[in-house]
Structure formats: structure tokens, C-alpha cells
Amino acid sequence: MTFTPADLDGTQALLDGPGLGTLSIAAILAESAKRHHDRTALHFMGQQISYGQLWDETRAYAGALRARGVGRGDRVALMIPNVPDFCRAYYAVLSLGAIVVPIHLLFKAEEIEYVLKDSGARLAIVAAPQLAEAIPAAGRAGVPILSVLLPLGAETPVPISRLEVEAQAATPIEFYESVNPLAAGTILYTSGTTGHPKGAVGSHLAMVEQVHASIIDCADMSRDDVVFGGLPFFHAFGQTAVMNTCFRAGAAIVLLPKFDPVEALQLMVATNTTIFAAVPTMFIALLGAASAAGFASPRPKLRYCVSGGSALPVAVLERFQEMFGAVVQEGYGLTETSPVATVNDLDDPRPGTIGKPIWGVDVEIARAFVEGESDPDDSADPDHVEFVPAGELGEIVIRGHNLMKGYLNNPAATEAAMVDGWFHTGDLGTKSDDGVVTIVDRKKDMIVRNGYNVYPSEVEDCIMRHPSVANVAVFGVPDETHGQEVHAAVIARPGATVDCDEIVAFVREHLAAYKFPRVVHVMEAFPIGASGKVLKRELVQEFSA
Incomplete structure (x- = not known):
């Protein structure tokens, strides 16, 4: 038999191509529902939800989304706290071969609008407490909203359909969709310190x-x-x-x-x-x-x-x-x-x-x-x-x-x-x-004082050993003389009193002279993001003034 260039191309495509195998994040819940059907999957507000029940509810949610035309490759945004509905909606979207786009719960309308537009979301599923910010954002982005946790009879600025109600009337899916292992399963937006957040596209694999x-x-x-x-x-x-x-x-x-x-x-x-x-x-x-x-x-x-x-x-x-x-x-x-x-x-x-x-x-x-x-x-x-x-x-x-x-719609950032x-x-x-x-x-948190590099985590680790300190955040504030000055914000332990001069002396005893904080602020609480991190950029802004 004589092989032509076309045959060689086809062979190479077979060797390098995606193949016939499939994989889905949805299998994580679907398979555990088979293996652990009656075991508890979730504890919530005094109730226990079994794996079998959770998967059945997820299949019903998926049926409702399928009835709305959601399918392979569609992007569906979720703005839901840690309640059972997040799990149901998350795996329901994935089981249809669609892509989950979770949205930060603290995002305001303009930020939500950006994510909806940038991701190309076809639909947004939003919990009742987040509707106030999500409704105007979705309206400007032209994205329809489905609600969860919205009480019956509750008034909203625009009519909002309830996913729970549509799921009760829908035909549940039987199987989750098969997708290529390298297909996109999630788009997670990074919380950038400057500019818009970037959408990191994650594969099922x-x-x-x-x-x-x-x-x-x-x-x-x-x-x-x-x-x-x-x-x-x-x-x-x-x-x-x-x-x-x-x-x-x-x-x-x-x-x-x-x-x-x-x-x-x-x-x-x-x-x-x-x-x-x-x-x-x-x-x-x-x-x-x-x-x-x-x-x-x-x-x-x-x-x-x-x-x-x-x-x-x-x-x-x-x-x-x-x-x-x-x-x-x-x-x-x-x-x-x-x-x-x-x-x-x-x-x-x-x-x-x-x-x-x-x-x-x-x-x-x-x-x-x-x-x-x-x-x-x-x-x-x-x-x-x-x-x-x-x-x-x-x-x-x-x-x-x-x-x-890679980053969605941002090849320059990926490169x-x-x-x-x-x-x-x-x-x-x-x-x-x-x-x-x-x-x-x-790199962005490193402080450069008089040309010397100061790493906040090293200073924080030292201050946390002081018996009166419950928490600390070290950051750099712009300074005309030194370039940046080292500041520390501290929270006292219950029943303790923080002496700022004592904190400075404590660090000077353990670290080099250029590292100790010249200014110590005592605070009741730090600005914290929804992921639990201290928002140091807000501290820099507050104390730079």
C-alpha cells in the first residue's frame, strides 16, 4: 500500500489530536452518588443531604437549564454563597457540557457587569442576597437571571424566575455530557490589584x-x-x-x-x-x-x-x-x-x-x-x-x-x-x-526601603510572636526620603493592650535595622476580601494619606 501526504497528515492528527476519551468534573458528584448514595454529602442549617439526594436535585436543575437552551460550551455565571444551591448549580452546569463562571460575592454592579460581558455568559444564576447588585449589572450586559433562595412573593425591580420552581417542572437529565478532557470547565476571575480581573480558563483535566x-x-x-x-x-x-x-x-x-x-x-x-x-x-x-x-x-x-x-x-x-x-x-x-x-x-x-x-x-x-x-x-x-x-x-x-x-480574551497576559x-x-x-x-x-508586596528589600511576611512572622498580637499586616507606604516606609497594622489579642513602641523594639531585637516597622497602627479589624485575605492595598491607601 502506498501512503499519501494526506494519510500522513491524518495519522499525525490522530497521534496529536484530542482522541476519543472523555472526562467531566460533573463525574465527581455523579460517581459518588452511585458509590455513597445514602451517605451524607452536606450538613446545612441542621439538615443532612445525602449524595443520592444532592445528585437527583442537581439533575433536576440541569433539566431546567437544558430547557432554557443551555448546552455544550455555554457560559453560565454563578453568584451564590456556600449553600446547597451552589453545589447543585455548579454540577448542573458542568453536566450539560457548559462552563461555570463563579462571581465574587462582594463584587459590585460594575464588576459583575464586566465579568458577565467578558465571559460571554448566556445566563446568570444569582442568590437572593446578591440580586441588588446583579440585576442592574445583568440588565446592562443583556444576560437573563435565574434566582435561588428568593422567597415566594418577594418583590424585585424586574421579574425574576426561580430556578427551584423551574427544576420542579423540568425533566431531569439522565447522564452528564461527555466532553474532551482538555475542554474548558470553569472560568475563574482573579482578583487583580490593578485593572480588571483576568478570567483564568480551567480544563476538566x-x-x-x-x-x-x-x-x-x-x-x-x-x-x-x-x-x-x-x-x-x-x-x-x-x-x-x-x-x-x-x-x-x-x-x-x-x-x-x-x-x-x-x-x-x-x-x-x-x-x-x-x-x-x-x-x-x-x-x-x-x-x-x-x-x-x-x-x-x-x-x-x-x-x-x-x-x-x-x-x-x-x-x-x-x-x-x-x-x-x-x-x-x-x-x-x-x-x-x-x-x-x-x-x-x-x-x-x-x-x-x-x-x-x-x-x-x-x-x-x-x-x-x-x-x-x-x-x-x-x-x-x-x-x-x-x-x-x-x-x-x-x-x-x-x-x-x-x-x-490561558486568560480569556487576553492573549497578551497569557503570553x-x-x-x-x-x-x-x-x-x-x-x-x-x-x-x-x-x-x-x-513581588508586588515587597517593600524597598533605601534600596533594601523588605519582605512583609518575614516581619509579620516576627510580630506574630509578640504575646499581645492576634494578627498583623505589614505593608509599604510611599516615602519621599526612603522610597517606601515599613508600616505594620496590628490587632490585639483579647484582653491585651498593644504598645506600639514595644512592637517596634521587639522587631528591632530580632531583625535587621532596615526591616523593622517605623510606624505601627492598632486596629480593631482589617479589610478582608471574601476569600479571607487581608486587603493590603486598602491599608496602603488609608495610611498613605
Whole structure:
């Protein structure tokens, strides 16, 4: 037989093409409904929802969306807190082969409008408390709204249909749609500090592989666990490390729509919660609430905790482990990495580090030029990755199955972030000889005082060891003489009084002279985003004045 060029092209397309295999994030819930049909999937407001019930309700929601014409490749926005409806809507959209676009619950109308337009959303599913901002945004974007949690008889500026009502009348889907593993499953918008947020497009493969890598090698989780669900599901951390991972394991999730440390403690005690997954501000708040309640008060019998989102001060980790008797496992990642990239080994934890790369993911340290640093390497080539020796500071770069497909409608941003096949995180860190990564700080958060680099996380870790401090945020304020001046905002522990001069003297005793804060502000609370991070840019704006 003689082969023609066309035959060769066809063979190459077969070898390099997408193939016949399929994969869907929706399988996480669908398959657990088969395997754990009668087991509890969700605890919510004193009720327990089984896996079988949750999947049946999801299939009905999917039937209602299908009746509205939602199908493969359509984008559907979700603006729902951590209630069962988020899970139902999330997996319903995915089961139709459509793409989920979660929206930050604190977004205002203009921000919501931008996400709806940029994502090309065909429909928005919005919880009743978010309708006030979402209705005008959707109207300007020309996107129809379906509500959840809207009481019957409630008045709205425009007529709003209820997804729950349409689901009751719809024919439930029988199977979830098969999609290519590399097809888009989610568009998660990053909370940028300047300009509009960027939509990171995540594939079904990246999201599902995250879950499998976690369950096999990283997370100490089984179907017998009860997991705290206070991390917002619209965020990559809560969506992947809690919702998708728990459902894959067959564990139960305790839903808390809005984090409150006292309510969280009570809820975890009542439900016998075994795993606490949270960002550092939640750990600090829980310590404060438990201390205020007294040692005689009931505490959850946690056996394992997960921290991510930002660096957890070692002092906080040690206090938490002592108070709750549970191991705290730190990890690291970004929205663009689905999100987990590194995790501390439970058998060999290294407090103060972010551990080693997860299976199938490479994490290295590359030479990085930071604008304003005292000795930049002008010979560094921005178009190529140059790795630095073990122990040397540089930018954390990542490659692997966990990477996003790219930024939606923003090829320039995608190209800028990807160099030589490596995603540049914008985080500064080091890597030891045995592969353990330590994050130092965000490039954008680094303070340059008199030409010397000051890393806020290092100063924060020092201040957190002071006995009167419950929480701290260190940031740089523009200064005519020094370029930037080091400021610290602190919150006192319950019953304690903070002496600002004492804090300055404490840091001077432990860190170099150029690092200690020249100004200390005592605050009742920090500005916190919905994902639990301290909004340092707001502190900079407030105290720059």
C-alpha cells in the first residue's frame, strides 16, 4: 500500500489530536452518588443531604437549564454563597457540557457587569442576597437571571424566575455530557490589584487531576471525614480543596455561608467536624474565639487542618496545633494552577514552608527582576527562564497538568505569564536541596526601603510572636526620603493592650535595622476580601494619606 501526504497528515492528527476519551468534573458528584448514595454529602442549617439526594436535585436543575437552551460550551455565571444551591448549580452546569463562571460575592454592579460581558455568559444564576447588585449589572450586559433562595412573593425591580420552581417542572437529565478532557470547565476571575480581573480558563483535566493528586498523595481524607466548608466555593481554594476533593472522597461538608469564628466553632462541635480547611485569617480568628470562650468550652475534635491562600505565620501554626491538637498542613497555589502546586508532606512537615510539588507538577525558582531592587541583573533575558541555585531567592515558576488553558480574551497576559512553558507566579521564594519550597512574598508586596528589600511576611512572622498580637499586616507606604516606609497594622489579642513602641523594639531585637516597622497602627479589624485575605492595598491607601 502506498501512503499519501494526506494519510500522513491524518495519522499525525490522530497521534496529536484530542482522541476519543472523555472526562467531566460533573463525574465527581455523579460517581459518588452511585458509590455513597445514602451517605451524607452536606450538613446545612441542621439538615443532612445525602449524595443520592444532592445528585437527583442537581439533575433536576440541569433539566431546567437544558430547557432554557443551555448546552455544550455555554457560559453560565454563578453568584451564590456556600449553600446547597451552589453545589447543585455548579454540577448542573458542568453536566450539560457548559462552563461555570463563579462571581465574587462582594463584587459590585460594575464588576459583575464586566465579568458577565467578558465571559460571554448566556445566563446568570444569582442568590437572593446578591440580586441588588446583579440585576442592574445583568440588565446592562443583556444576560437573563435565574434566582435561588428568593422567597415566594418577594418583590424585585424586574421579574425574576426561580430556578427551584423551574427544576420542579423540568425533566431531569439522565447522564452528564461527555466532553474532551482538555475542554474548558470553569472560568475563574482573579482578583487583580490593578485593572480588571483576568478570567483564568480551567480544563476538566486540570480540575479532576488536582483532586486525584490530592487524595492519593497529599490530603489525609476519607469518606468518614466531616470537612468544614467555610472557604468560599466561588474561589479556587474552596472549590477544589474542599468541595470537589470532599465529594470525590465521599466525605461530608459542613456548609457555612459566611465565616464567623464563634459560629464556626459551634457548628464544628455540633457536626463532629474532623478537618478544618481555611486561610490564615480564619485560623487566627478561630484561635481568638476559642481563647475568648475559655478552655472549658467545647472544641471540635479536629485531627487534621489545611492552610492556604497566603503564608501562615509559624507562631499561629504552633498555637493552633497546641490548642486544637490537630496537624496543620500548608500548601500553595494560585487560581491559574487550579489551584494547588505544592503541599507539605504530612510525614515530614516543615513549618514555615509550602512543601514539595504535587504529583505531575514541576515547581522551580527562576531569576526575577523586581522593579526598584538594589542590584537587578540587567543581563537576565525576559524571554527565557533562568533557574537559580538551591537556596537562592527568585520567582516561583510552575508547569504541569494543573495549569490553566490561558486568560480569556487576553492573549497578551497569557503570553506574559508563560515563558518557556513555565507559568510565572509573581511570588518570590526559595527551594532547598531536597525540593522543599519556601515562599517569601509577593513581588508586588515587597517593600524597598533605601534600596533594601523588605519582605512583609518575614516581619509579620516576627510580630506574630509578640504575646499581645492576634494578627498583623505589614505593608509599604510611599516615602519621599526612603522610597517606601515599613508600616505594620496590628490587632490585639483579647484582653491585651498593644504598645506600639514595644512592637517596634521587639522587631528591632530580632531583625535587621532596615526591616523593622517605623510606624505601627492598632486596629480593631482589617479589610478582608471574601476569600479571607487581608486587603493590603486598602491599608496602603488609608495610611498613605
